[in-house]
Every structure is written in structure tokens, then in C-alpha cells.
Amino acid sequence: MKKMDSLQYSLKTFRYDQLWLPISFCFLFMIVMLINRRPESYYLLSRVYLGVVIPLVGGVLSAYALLEDPTLELRFASPEPSSRLLLERVGQIFLISAFCAGIMQVFDAFVQVDLSALGNIWHIQLVWLIPSLALMGLGTCLALMGKNSLNGVICVSLIWLIELLLRGWFAQNSIGKYFLLFMGVLIPDSPSLEANQLVLFVFSWLLFSLSCILFNRQERYL
Amino acid sequence: MIKIENLTKTYHSNGQTVTALNALSLTIDSGMFGLLGPNGAGKTTLMRILAGISLPTHGEVTVDGNNMGTEKGRMAVKASLGYLPQELGMYLELSAYQFVDYMAILKGMNDVTLRRQSVERSLEMVGLTEVSGRKIKGFSGGMKRRVGIAQALVNDPKLLIVDEPTAGLDPEERIRLRNLLVKLASNRIVLLSTHIVEDIGQTCQSMAVLAHGQVIFTGSPADLIHSASGHVWTLVSSSTEKPDHDLTVVSMLHLSEGIQYRLVGQSVDQYPQAQITPPGLEDGYVWLMKDHGHEVDVN
Numbered sequence: 001m002k003k004m005d006s007l008q009y010s011l012k013t014f015r016y017d018q019l020w021l022p023i024s025f026c027f028l029f030m031i032v033m034l035i036n037r038r039p040e041s042y043y044l045l046s047r048v049y050l051g052v053v054i055p056l057v058g059g060v061l062s063a064y065a066l067l068e069d070p071t072l073e074l075r076f077a078s079p080e081p082s083s084r085l086l087l088e089r090v091g092q093i094f095l096i097s098a099f100c101a102g103i104m105q106v107f108d109a110f111v112q113v114d115l116s117a118l119g120n121i122w123h124i125q126l127v128w129l130i131p132s133l134a135l136m137g138l139g140t141c142l143a144l145m146g147k148n149s150l151n152g153v154i155c156v157s158l159i160w161l162i163e164l165l166l167r168g169w170f171a172q173n174s175i176g177k178y179f180l181l182f183m184g185v186l187i188p189d190s191p192s193l194e195a196n197q198l199v200l201f202v203f204s205w206l207l208f209s210l211s212c213i214l215f216n217r218q219e220r221y222l
Numbered sequence: 223m224i225k226i227e228n229l230t231k232t233y234h235s236n237g238q239t240v241t242a243l244n245a246l247s248l249t250i251d252s253g254m255f256g257l258l259g260p261n262g263a264g265k266t267t268l269m270r271i272l273a274g275i276s277l278p279t280h281g282e283v284t285v286d287g288n289n290m291g292t293e294k295g296r297m298a299v300k301a302s303l304g305y306l307p308q309e310l311g312m313y314l315e316l317s318a319y320q321f322v323d324y325m326a327i328l329k330g331m332n333d334v335t336l337r338r339q340s341v342e343r344s345l346e347m348v349g350l351t352e353v354s355g356r357k358i359k360g361f362s363g364g365m366k367r368r369v370g371i372a373q374a375l376v377n378d379p380k381l382l383i384v385d386e387p388t389a390g391l392d393p394e395e396r397i398r399l400r401n402l403l404v405k406l407a408s409n410r411i412v413l414l415s416t417h418i419v420e421d422i423g424q425t426c427q428s429m430a431v432l433a434h435g436q437v438i439f440t441g442s443p444a445d446l447i448h449s450a451s452g453h454v455w456t457l458v459s460s461s462t463e464k465p466d467h468d469l470t471v472v473s474m475l476h477l478s479e480g481i482q483y484r485l486v487g488q489s490v491d492q493y494p495q496a497q498i499t500p501p502g503l504e505d506g507y508v509w510l511m512k513d514h515g516h517e518v519d520v521n
Contacts, residue, residue, distance in 0.1 A: 005334070009324040013313045070311030074373070077273045077305040078328040079297050219233075219276040 010088055018065075018093060022057045022100045025049070030107050042113040049104055050128045051185025056160045058097045059135025063143040063152025065089040067221055076218040083212040090140055090208075094132070101128045118188045126197055127188075131181040134200045135160065137207030144214040147221060179203075224250040224272065224381075224411065229281035231267050231435075242267040244435040245281070254407035256426035256443075257415040258507065260516070263432040265415040266308055269385045272413065273305045285381060301330060304379030308386045308415075310370045314359035318350050318369045321358060325373040344372040347402065364395040371399065375406070382412045388421050400425050423503040431507065433516045443503050450501035450509035455485045457496040467492045470508050486512065 029049040033042050066089055069075070075085055105124070108115060118124045135156055143152025163170060163181050170180035177183070177192050178199040187193070214220075231243040243264045257265050270276040271283055274296035288295035313321060322341045331337040345354045348368040353361075358369060367387065374382060384403065388396045403412055404425050416422060422429050423443045431439040431446070439446060454472075457465060460480035464471055469487035476482075486508045490496040501509070 005323075006327050009316075009320065009327065012316060012320065013324070071313065072311065073275065073307040073309070074305065074311070074325065075328060076275045077300060077303060077307075078325070079300040079330055080328045219270060222270070222275065 010092070014092060015068075018061050019096055021061065022054065022096055023103075025053050025057060026100045026103055029053070029104070033107075033111065039112075042108070042111060043115070043117070046104060046108050046113050046115065047118065047127070047185050050101055050124070051131065051182055052164065054097050054101055054128045055131035055135045055181060056157070057100075058093055058132040059139040059156035059160065060153050061093045061096075061139075062090055062136040063139035063156055064149045065093060065140065066215065067143060067147070067149050073222055076222070082215045082218060086140065086208075086212055086215050090136060093136060097128065097132050097136075101125070118185065123184070123188070127184040130184060130197045130200045130204075133204035134181060134207075137204040137211065140211045141207045141214070144211055144221075223252070223286065224248075224413075225282075225284045226250075226268075227282045229268075229271070229283055230279050231264070231271065231276065232279045242435055243271075246432075246435065246437055248430055248437055248440065250411060250413065251428075252407075252409075252411055253428070254404060254412045254414060254426045256422035256429035257413065257432060258419065258422050258429060259417065259432035260511075261417060264435040265417075265432055266385055267435075268432070269307075269383050269413070269415050272299075272381070273303060273383055274300045299381065302377065302380040304374035304377065304382040306367075306370045306374045306384040306387055308389070310366065312358050312366060312369065315357060317355050317357055318345060318361070318365075318372070319354040321369060322373045322376050326376045329377045331377060340376050340378065341372075344375040347375060348372045349398070363390045364392060367391060367395070367399070371402070380410050382406060382410060383415075384413070385415045386417070387414065388416065388418060396421070419504045419507050431510055433511060433514060438514045438516075439510050443506075446506035446510060447501050447503050448506070449513075450486065450506040452498065453486055453488065453509045454499045454501040454505045455490050455493075455496040456499045457483045457485055457490070457493050459483065459495075465490075465493060470512060472505060472508055488512075 026049065029045055033045050066086060076082065105115070115124050118127050138159065139152045139156045142155040143149045146152065160181070167180060167182060167186060170176040171183070171187055178196050180196060181200070183190055183193055183196045226246060226248040229243050229246040230241065232239050232241050246268070257268065259265050267276060271278055271290060272285065274290060278291055283290040285299045288298045290296055290299065316324065319341060322344060323337065326337050326341055331340065342351070345351050348371050350365065350368055350372060353365070358366060361369065367390070371387065374384065388399055391399060400421060403414060406412055414421065414425065426443060428442055429446070430437050458477065458480050459465070462481070465483055465485055469485045469490065471483050472486050473484040474481055484499070485496065486505050
């Protein structure tokens with residue numbers, strides 16, 4: 001019962017801009033696809049939304065997820081571990097990302113976009129899931145490290161842009177290829193894809209662990 | 223009981239090390255305890271350490287035997303803590319009831335019936351029962367402050383820490399809040415931090431004054447008043463020039479015969495017409511600060 005009540009308040013105190021931003025992008029891509037009326041571009045737009053846009057939006061929102069909470073000092077004075085607040089807030093953003101990815105895939109099925117080039121249904125989920133986790137971890141961690149949400153947003157956006165612009169270099173480089181966020185969507189048949197996804201997943205896990213440690217040092221954020 | 227021994231707190235700001243608290247020692251027993259000092263004296267830092275939010279750099283702080291230098295100790299204190307921070311942030315879209323209920327959940331109050339009763343009781347204590355269903359965003363500053371007090375009380379805390387609770391309140395609300403705090407202090411420690419001297423005088427049996435991260439006075443408000451005996455004068459002057467000679471003008475009043483100054487200082491040899499006056503708590507505070515070389519900048 002307590003968990004249900006807690007969840008209920010967690011939703012009531014949820015900042016709805018975190019929902020509207022990714023959903024707006026989702027609808028924007030759908031509208032562009034419909035206006036375009038060229039079925040061959042459907043696949044391109046759909047995978048760009050899944051593998052490139054969703055991770056960026058998730059990373060940006062994660063950077064804003066914690067330090068903007070107006071009751072931060074009250075929550076720090078409660079016996080609730082800081083890591084729970086972190087997981088609660090980032091978890092909400094993750095669910096929104098998953099929801100948007102789901103909507104796009106339903107829409108793809110509706111307009112008969114074939115995503116099978118990205119792999120089976122599980123591989124398609126990894127296309128948005130892995131880079132989203134990496135950028136969400138990065139956004140959270142950098143915002144906490146710099147004690148400023150905007151720092152996190154700027155760093156996430158820069159890393160996303162650099163990776164996008166230098167994707168060719170990353171794909172060719174013997175170490176860079178493991179850190180290419182967009183390998184799943186750009187080079188789905190790469191033999192390094194599984195290793196890349198594993199490295200990014202472990203990297204995300206390390207970033208979230210570091211974020212928990214940082215967020216536990218509560219006085220830094222007041 | 224709160225026991226603070228040689229507490230030092232430093233932090234880094236813009237590449238410099240700032241000492242917020244410097245080898246501070248203090249013992250606080252049950253009842254209402256006032257913490258007075260100018261802005262930047264270290265009051266909020268001390269409050270945050272006692273609330274388990276900040277960590278001591280050196281020294282030892284124990285609250286009811288729990289060492290605040292350890293995670294276990296801090297968690298134990300937080301479980302029975304009521305805390306009202308100086309800058310109170312709230313979820314404005316929630317109603318007063320919902321906000322206090324949410325804070326109760328975060329404080330680990332699992333039993334739904336018990337929690338509902340506690341929320342209703344704490345809202346009643348601050349006089350918000352009638353408006354408990356209204357969204358906080360429509361509340362005045364004083365009402366928001368009362369919601370803040372209600373959330374601090376909801377878990378019936380053993381230690382209640384209130385940082386500048388009367389800031390921004392109108393006189394009626396200030397009196398109501400002070401009375402409530404005194405009532406609550408009958409069976410717990412209530413730690414009141416403020417820079418409003420009057421609030422301490424009206425509520426606390428014992429107090430401490432902080433300046434530059436150090437305790438420069440501990441005792442009762444009466445002791446602080448007594449310390450200024452023989453150092454407070456009134457002077458009526460037709461001159462518009464303020465008295466100087468190392469005297470602090472605590473108040474000024476325009477009378478038909480001139481301006482009446484209330485002065486605090488070592489001596490008024492330069493003003494033979496000055497008359498000695500019984501000190502008040504504010505005079506005691508000003509004299510204490512002067513006596514310790516922390517000139518109160520009111521001139």
C-alpha cells in the first residue's frame with residue numbers, strides 16, 4: 001500500500017514537460033513521415049527517431065531529473081536513501097522513452113515500415129535502449145558532478161553531436177567502435193555490434209553507480 | 223541530548239577553502255534551544271549537520287547517542303527528525319494534505335491509518351485543517367510556512383529543527399508559530415535558528431550565539447541581557463549627527479525635543495547627558511558582538 005501511495009505521489013509530482021518533449025518529437029517524426037509520402041524514407045526516419053532522437057531526449061531529461069526537485073533538502077533530511085530518488089526519477093524517464101519507442105514501432109507497423117534490417121524484435125529494442133541508457137547515465141552523472149543540470153545537458157548534447165558527426169571515425173577506430181552510441185542503428189550488421197552494446201551497457205551501469213555515490217553526498221547540491 | 227565537540231566544517235568555494243564552523247562545542251538538552259547569529263555565522267551549516275545532510279569535517283556530533291559522522295547514525299536520527307529548512311521548496315500542485323502525506327511516506331510511515339491520523343493532527347496543529355484540500359500554489363507565504371511545519375511534525379519527531387521559521391511571516395503568524403514551537407518543546411528538542419532576536423527571547427530557555435563559525439555565548443536569554451548591564455544608554459540630542467565614539471546606535475526615535483538614541487558601548491564619557499538604561503535582549507546581542515570584536519554594522 002505504501003509503495004502504491006508513494007508511486008501515486010511520484011506521478012503527481014512528475015514534471016510533465018518530461019513527457020511532452022519526447023512525445024512531441026515522436027509525433028513530429030510521424031507527421032514528417034506522413035507528409036513525405038515516400039515509403040522508402042519511412043525506414044530512415046523511423047530508425048533515426050528510435051536510435052538517435054530518443055537517446056538524446058532521454059539524456060537531456062535525465063540531466064534535469066534530480067537537481068531541479070524543489071524539495072531536495074527535505075528529501076535529504078528524510079531516511080529515504082538518495083539512490084531511491086535517483087532511480088525513481090531516472091526510471092520515469094526510461095519508461096517514457098520506452099513508451100515513445102513503442103508508439104513509433106506501432107506506427108511503423110501501421111504504415112508498414114519494415115524494421116527487420118535492424119534485426120529481430122529484441123535487436124530493435126536494443127537500438128534505442130543501449131544508447132538511451134548510456135546517455136541517461138551520462139546526463140545524470142555529469143549534472144551531479146558539475147552540481148548543475150545545465151552542465152549535464154550541454155555535455156550530453158556535445159557528446160551526442162560529436163558521435164553523430166564523427167560516426168565514421170568511431171566505426172573504424174579499434175577502440176572508438178565500442179563507444180559508438182549509434183552502431184545499432186547505423187551499422188546493424190557490424191560484427192562488433194554485440195561487443196559495442198555490452199561495453200555501452202557496462203559503461204551505463206558504471207555511470208549510474210557513480211551517480212548514486214555522488215548523489216549520496218547530499219550537501220554538494222544545497 | 224545533542225552533544226557537539228570540536229566541530230569543524232570546511233568546504234571549497236571558487237577554489238578557496240571556507241571554514242563555516244570552527245572547533246565548535248555545544249550541548250543541547252530537551253526543550254527549546256535558540257541559535258542566534260548574523261547571516262553567514264554558520265547556523266544553517268550546523269543545522270544541516272544535525273539533520274544528517276552535511277558531514278562534519280572534524281569533531282564529533284552525537285544526537286541521542288547516534289554519531290552523525292556515520293551513515294548508520296545519520297539514518298537513525300533522520301528516522302525521528304522533523305526539519306524545516308530555511309529555503310522551503312514544495313510541490314505546488316499538491317494540496318497541503320497530499321504534501322504532508324507524501325513527506326510522511328518518505329519518512330517511512332507505512333501504516334495507512336496511522337499516517338492519515340498523523341497528517342490530520344499535524345495540519346490541525348498548524349491551523350490548516352480547513353484548507354488542507356487546497357493546492358499549495360494558492361497559499362500565502364505564511365500558510366506555506368505552516369505546511370512546512372506540519373510536514374516537520376508529521377512523524378512526531380524527537381528532534382525538531384527549524385531554520386528561520388518566522389522569516390516573511392506577519393506578526394500574527396509569527397506569534398502563532400512561536401507559541402506552537404514552545405508547546406512542542408515540552409517533550410522534545412526544538413532547535414530554533416534565527417537572526418531575529420525577539421523570536422529567541424520570546425521562546426527559548428537556553429540559547430547560543432554564533433559568529434564566524436564559533437560559539438561566543440551559551441546560556442539563557444536573561445544571561446545575555448544581564449551581560450549588557452551598564453553598557454546601554456539613552457541620549458536625547460538636538461543634533462542630527464549620530465553619536466559615535468565606538469558606540470552602536472541600536473534605535474532612534476524622533477521626539478519634540480530632538481532625537482532619542484539608544485546606545486550600546488563601553489562608555490559614554492563623550493556624552494555626559496546620556497542616561498543609563500536597563501538592557502533588552504537585542505542590546506545584549508549587540509554588546510556581545512561588540513565585546514567579541516564582531517561589530518554589528520547598523521550605523
